[in-house]
Amino acid sequence: MTITNLTTTIDPNAIGEQIYSLMKELFPICRSITGNGVRETLKIIGKHIPLEIHEVPSGTEVFDWTIPKEWNIRDAYVKDSKGARVIDFKQSNLHVVSYSVPVNKKMAREELLSHIFTIPEEPELIPFRNSFYKEDWGFCIEHKRLCDLNDHEYDVCIDSTLEDGFMTFGEFFLQGRTDDEIVIFTHTCHPSLCNDNLTGISVATFLAEWVRASSRHYSYRFLFCPTTIGSITWLALNEPQLYKVKSGLILTGLGDSGGFTYKKSRKGDSMIDRTVAQVLCALGKPFEIYEFSPFGYDERQFCSPGFNLPFGCLMRTPNGKYPEYHSSGDGLGFISQKNLAESLKTCINIIESLENNRCYFNTNPKGEPQLGRRGLFRAAGRKHQPPEEQFAILWVLNLSDGFHSILDIVERSGLKLELVKRAADILITCGLLQESPDNDTSKI
Numbered sequence: 075m076t077i078t079n080l081t082t083t084i085d086p087n088a089i090g091e092q093i094y095s096l097m098k099e100l101f102p103i104c105r106s107i108t109g110n111g112v113r114e115t116l117k118i119i120g121k122h123i124p125l126e127i128h129e130v131p132s133g134t135e136v137f138d139w140t141i142p143k144e145w146n147i148r149d150a151y152v153k154d155s156k157g158a159r160v161i162d163f164k165q166s167n168l169h170v171v172s173y174s175v176p177v178n179k180k181m182a183r184e185e186l187l188s189h190i191f192t193i194p195e196e197p198e199l200i201p202f203r204n205s206f207y208k209e210d211w212g213f214c215i216e217h218k219r220l221c222d223l224n225d226h227e228y229d230v231c232i233d234s235t236l237e238d239g240f241m242t243f244g245e246f247f248l249q250g251r252t253d254d255e256i257v258i259f260t261h262t263c264h265p266s267l268c269n270d271n272l273t274g275i276s277v278a279t280f281l282a283e284w285v286r287a288s289s290r291h292y293s294y295r296f297l298f299c300p301t302t303i304g305s306i307t308w309l310a311l312n313e314p315q316l317y318k319v320k321s322g323l324i325l326t327g328l329g330d331s332g333g334f335t336y337k338k339s340r341k342g343d344s345m346i347d348r349t350v351a352q353v354l355c356a357l358g359k360p361f362e363i364y365e366f367s368p369f370g371y372d373e374r375q376f377c378s379p380g381f382n383l384p385f386g387c388l389m390r391t392p393n394g395k396y397p398e399y400h401s402s403g404d405g406l407g408f409i410s411q412k413n414l415a416e417s418l419k420t421c422i423n424i425i426e427s428l429e430n431n432r433c434y435f436n437t438n439p440k441g442e443p444q445l446g447r448r449g450l451f452r453a454a455g456r457k458h459q460p461p462e463e464q465f466a467i468l469w470v471l472n473l474s475d476g477f478h479s480i481l482d483i484v485e486r487s488g489l490k491l492e493l494v495k496r497a498a499d500i501l502i503t504c505g506l507l508q509e510s511p512d513n514d515t516s517k518i
């Protein structure tokens with residue numbers, strides 16, 4: 075219970091500034107699914123939480139996939155006939171297709187153009203492109219600049235390496251009173267892009283700091299991995315331990331100004347699905363809940379039929395539903411400290427609600443206990459006493475038979491989670507409620 079109400083101690087302005095400042099530090103780094111950009115990123119996160127770093131060698135087989143070669147890049151450019159850099163990796167790492175193989179030659183305009191990507195409908199934005207699993211190379215530029223490439227020949231250089239090495243990911247585990255685990259996953263493979271997904275990385279880091287400082291029923295595992303290959307690798311390495319995972323949450327796109335969106339797990343009615351729905355409802359702001367679909371982020375791997383783990387995905391505006399998505403428009407100006415702080419608070423609310431979702435039993439189940447002599451009876455409608463508080467007490471007493479959790483009571487009564495939790499605390503204090511000995515609410 076000690077985890078309750080700590081959100082009130084968080085100053086939204088100060089925390090928003092801190093999350094934003096971590097993002098600013100991480101923004102210039104050229105990340106990909108492997109390479110030194112990921113290592114540098116994890117090192118910076120490691121200043122906040124003691125991350126365990128895993129290095130998985132290229133060529134390692136993980137289910138149907140193989141860890142690819144490691145990619146690193148030092149520089150890349152396209153020079154015109156006067157020697158001027160008309161496309162320059164040093165100005166934006168989005169200019170180079172991630173995982174581009176090395177190139178160093180003069181080539182005709184036509185050949186160069188066949189390796190250039192733009193977004194015609196967003197001519198001011200540089201697209202984010204990758205070629206992780208097919209050896210290729212390319213440049214990305216603003217569509218409006220295509221017409222400036224008029225020389226017959228260009229000097230093209232991509233100073234990269236694609237060699238046997240490692241795929242790097244970070245893990246932070248916190249033991250709770252039980253071995254049952256909550257997993258928080260965020261992807262670390264995008265270069266200078268903010269909403270997708272420096273917001274996920276930074277919010278997860280501060281969430282981990284908060285959980286670390288809290289008393290915990292559950293154990294928590296924070297995973298900072300490249301998308302797809304990272305989650306598949308972690309699943310392959312940890313298959314015998316997966317029975318411990320009771321809930322999982324993918325964090326991404328948490329800094330834009332849209333309302334929250336939650337994508338349900340494949341199960342659709344697991345504890346995480348029901349908890350997030352109640353938390354978003356209690357926020358009192360517009361939100362959306364999507365059914366599971368096998369497209370999107372790493373929930374696809376955790377929710378694949380061989381695992382079917384209860385993993386949902388929390389975001390604001392969903393991927394692909396904003397024009398800045400996967401482009402230079404998703405920069406530091408696209409997200410705000412206020413939204414980051416609200417996202418962190420919402421994640422904390424979700425964890426508090428999971429922690430507080432206990433089963434109790436009424437110690438006086440034969441007839442209603444006499445509330446009046448315990449100072450708990452309030453006539454409905456009496457001033458200074460909202461009738462919901464009384465209803466919450468009656469609902470908690472009625473459904474607390476050892477089999478119904480706080481979440482069950484919230485759903486059945488239609489009352490707010492906070493109110494039901496407060497009623498349970500009051501009843502515990504006066505001895506009318508006790509925690510059930512076998513309190514594995516994840517089975518409910």
Ligand code: ZN
Binds near residue numbers: 264270400
């Ligand atoms: Zn993405």
